[in-house]
Amino acid sequence: MTASTETLHLQHADHQAHAGAEGWRRWLCATNHKDIGTLYLWFSFTMFVLGGVMALGIRAELFKPGLQFWQPELFNQLTTLHGIIMVFGAIMPAFTGLANWMLPLMLGAPDMAFARMNNWSFWLLPPAAALLVISLFVPGGAPAGGWTLYPPLSIQAGMGMDLAIFAIHLLGLSSIMGSINIVTTVLNMRAPGMTLLKMPMFAWTSLVTAYLLIAVAPVLAGAVTMLLTDRHFGTNFFKAAGGGDPVLFQHIFWFFGHPEVYIMALPAFGIVSQILPTFSRKPLFGYVSMVYAVCSIAILSFMVWAHHMFAVGLPATAQLFFMFMTMLIAVPTGVKVFNWIATMWEGEMSFETPMLFAIGFVCLFTVGGFSGLVLSIAPIDIQMTDTYYVVAHFHYVLVAGALFSLFGATYYWLPKWSGYMYNERLGKLHFWWSMIWFNVTFFPMHFLGLAGMPRRIPDYPLQFTDFNSVASIGAFCFGLGQLLFLYNVISTIRGGVGKAPAKPWEGAHTLEWEVASPAPHHTWESPPDEALVKKGLRAQSLEHDHE
Numbered sequence: 001m002t003a004s005t006e007t008l009h010l011q012h013a014d015h016q017a018h019a020g021a022e023g024w025r026r027w028l029c030a031t032n033h034k035d036i037g038t039l040y041l042w043f044s045f046t047m048f049v050l051g052g053v054m055a056l057g058i059r060a061e062l063f064k065p066g067l068q069f070w071q072p073e074l075f076n077q078l079t080t081l082h083g084i085i086m087v088f089g090a091i092m093p094a095f096t097g098l099a100n101w102m103l104p105l106m107l108g109a110p111d112m113a114f115a116r117m118n119n120w121s122f123w124l125l126p127p128a129a130a131l132l133v134i135s136l137f138v139p140g141g142a143p144a145g146g147w148t149l150y151p152p153l154s155i156q157a158g159m160g161m162d163l164a165i166f167a168i169h170l171l172g173l174s175s176i177m178g179s180i181n182i183v184t185t186v187l188n189m190r191a192p193g194m195t196l197l198k199m200p201m202f203a204w205t206s207l208v209t210a211y212l213l214i215a216v217a218p219v220l221a222g223a224v225t226m227l228l229t230d231r232h233f234g235t236n237f238f239k240a241a242g243g244g245d246p247v248l249f250q251h252i253f254w255f256f257g258h259p260e261v262y263i264m265a266l267p268a269f270g271i272v273s274q275i276l277p278t279f280s281r282k283p284l285f286g287y288v289s290m291v292y293a294v295c296s297i298a299i300l301s302f303m304v305w306a307h308h309m310f311a312v313g314l315p316a317t318a319q320l321f322f323m324f325m326t327m328l329i330a331v332p333t334g335v336k337v338f339n340w341i342a343t344m345w346e347g348e349m350s351f352e353t354p355m356l357f358a359i360g361f362v363c364l365f366t367v368g369g370f371s372g373l374v375l376s377i378a379p380i381d382i383q384m385t386d387t388y389y390v391v392a393h394f395h396y397v398l399v400a401g402a403l404f405s406l407f408g409a410t411y412y413w414l415p416k417w418s419g420y421m422y423n424e425r426l427g428k429l430h431f432w433w434s435m436i437w438f439n440v441t442f443f444p445m446h447f448l449g450l451a452g453m454p455r456r457i458p459d460y461p462l463q464f465t466d467f468n469s470v471a472s473i474g475a476f477c478f479g480l481g482q483l484l485f486l487y488n489v490i491s492t493i494r495g496g497v498g499k500a501p502a503k504p505w506e507g508a509h510t511l512e513w514e515v516a517s518p519a520p521h522h523t524w525e526s527p528p529d530e531a532l533v534k535k536g537l538r539a540q541s542l543e544h545d546h547e
C-alpha cells in the first residue's frame, strides 16, 4: 500500500469512527453537535405535543362551567405537568438544540467543546420526561400543586412528587452540562477574527443564557432537595409545624424562577435578532446596545424575584424595591424592541415565514411585556395574583414569545438542516393560523383575570363562561394548526419543494450560510478563512450600511 492510500484508508477508518455509526447507535452514541441538536429538537417537539395535549385537556374542561371530563385532582395534575413539561421539556431543550446545531456553524468551530458530555446532556432528558409521565400512574398521581411546587402541598403530595423531584434533578444536571458546553464553545472555539463583540446575537444570547442556567439550576435543585428531605428525612425547612417557613421555599424557587423566564426569553431575542436583519436586508441596529441590554437583563433578573410574592405579605420596603427593580427591566427590554423596529425601518423587507414569526414575536412579546409591567405594580398585583390575567401574561411571553421564535428559527434554518426548502405557502398559513388563534385563546384571559377568575381551577362561576368558551375554541384551533407545522417539517426533510442552496436567504451574512445545505456531518474542521469571517462581519456591521 502506498503512503497516500494508507492515509486515505486511515482517514476513512477515522471517518467511520466518527460518523459511521448507523441506526440507533448513531443517536444513542451521538457526539456530533448536529445529531445532538436534532435529538434535542425532536425531543422538544414531542414534549410540546404532550404538554399541548394536556393544555387541551385543561381547555376542554374549562369550555363550560361544571365538571365535564376530569375530577379536580386530575385537572390539577394536568395543569402542573403541562407547566413543567412545557418549560423544562419543550422550550428549554429546543433552545439548547438550536445552540448545538447552530453555534459551531455560526462561530466557525468544528463541534461543541465537550462532545461526550453533550451526549449525556441530551440523554438525561428522556428518562426525566418518563418520570414525569409515570408520576401520573403512581398512587396519589402526579404533582398537582402547580409547576411552582409550593409547600405545603408539595410536602403532603404522594410519591408522584418524588418522581418529579428526581426528574427535576436530572433536568437540572442536563441544563448545567449543556450550559458548560455552550460557555466553553463560545469562549474558546470561535474562528480567528470572530471577536466577542462580532459574534452573531444568537451566540451572545446563548452565552448569557448558559451563565444564567449555571447560576440558577443548582438553586432549583437545592430547593427541591430540601423538599425531598422535608418529605422523607425529618427536616423542617418549609414545614410550619416543625418551625420551618413555607415562604422560604417561594424565595428560593423564584430566585431560580425569575432568571428562568429569561432563560426562555433571551435565546428568543437572539433568534429574532438574526432573522430581522436578514429579511430587512440591513444590519442589526444597535448591536452593541443589544449586547449590553442582554447582559443588563440577565443581571437584573437576579434582583426581582419577589415580584412573584407580593401577595405573601412582604414588608412595604421590600415590595417597593422589587417593584422598582422589575420596572427597571423595561429599560433594556425597551432598547431591544426599539432596535428591532429600527432594524426594519426603511429596510427592504420581505415576509417569508421566519420573518413573519419574528415580527409576530416583536408585537406579541411586547404585549406580554406590558402586561408584565402592569403586574409589577405591587398594589395591582395583589389584586391580580393567581388570576387568569397572569396566565394571559405569561403565555404571551412564552407562546407568542419563546415558541414563535422557535417556529421562526425552524423555518429559517430548516434548509440548512435538511438541504431542502419548505413550503412557503404552508409556512405562512401556519403563521397566520397560529397568530390568530393564539390571540383568540389568550387575549380573553386578560378579561377573565380582570374580572377575578382564579387560575388552576377546573370549574368556575357562570359569569366567566363566554370568554372561557372562546379561549377553548381558540386553543383547539391553535393546536390543530401545529399539525401543519409538523407536516411541513416532515415533508421538507423528505425533499420539500426542492433543493436548498447554501444560502437561501440573500440578506443573511452569518457563517452558517457559507457551508453547503444540508450542512455536512463535519464542518469547519479547519477554521474558516479569516477573510471569510470578516466578510460576514462587515456585512453585519453598521459602517457598511446602505451602499
Ligand code: HEM
Pocket (backbone or CB within 6 Å): 052, 055, 056, 058, 059, 079, 080, 082, 083, 084, 086, 087, 090, 091, 145, 146, 147, 148, 391, 395, 398, 399, 403, 441, 454, 455, 456, 457, 475, 478
Ligand atoms: C400553545 C398552547 C397552550 C395552551 C392552550 C396553554 C394553556 C394553558 C392553560 C389552560 C393553563 C392553566 C392555567 C391555570 O389553570 O392556571 C396553562 C398553564 C401554564 N402554561 Fe400553558 N398553554 C399553552 C402553551 C404553553 C407553553 C408553550 C408554555 C411554555 C413554557 C406554557 C407554560 C405554562 C405554565 C408555566 C403554566 C402554569 C402551570 C401552573 O399553573 O402550574 N404553556 N396553560
Ligand SMILES: [Cu+2]
Pocket (backbone or CB within 6 Å): 257, 258, 261, 304, 305, 307, 308
Ligand atoms: Cu419574575
